[in-house]
Amino acid sequence: MTKAEIYKLRTQRTPLVCAGLLLAGVLAPSIVLIWYSPKDPAAYTTNFTDVYNTLSIMLGIVFGGWLLGNEYRQGTVKRLLASEPRRI
Numbered sequence: 690m691t692k693a694e695i696y697k698l699r700t701q702r703t704p705l706v707c708a709g710l711l712l713a714g715v716l717a718p719s720i721v722l723i724w725y726s727p728k729d730p731a732a733y734t735t736n737f738t739d740v741y742n743t744l745s746i747m748l749g750i751v752f753g754g755w756l757l758g759n760e761y762r763q764g765t766v767k768r769l770l771a772s773e774p775r776r777i
Contacts (some may be wrong), residue, residue, distance in 0.1 A: 707752045714744040721733070
């Protein structure tokens with residue numbers, strides 16, 4: 690079952706796009722910081738953390754929605770919510 694989940698993460702488009710956007714969001718401010726080498730790096734680092742935090746939250750919501758929708762479509766969520774607890 691774990692192999693199937695990892696296969697979905699590798700082959701479907703949504704996780705790859707989310708990972709690519711997060712990577713671009715990390716690399717773009719880093720390249721700007723290296724290219725310009727500012728006199729006050731604190732201003733750039735606060736912008737970097739703001740961009741990274743906002744982007745990671747938004748992509749986390751998109752990825753979580755994709756994951757929940759994918760599991761719902763396969764019936765996993767329905768089985769989880771409808772299962773009765775076993776008592777020993």
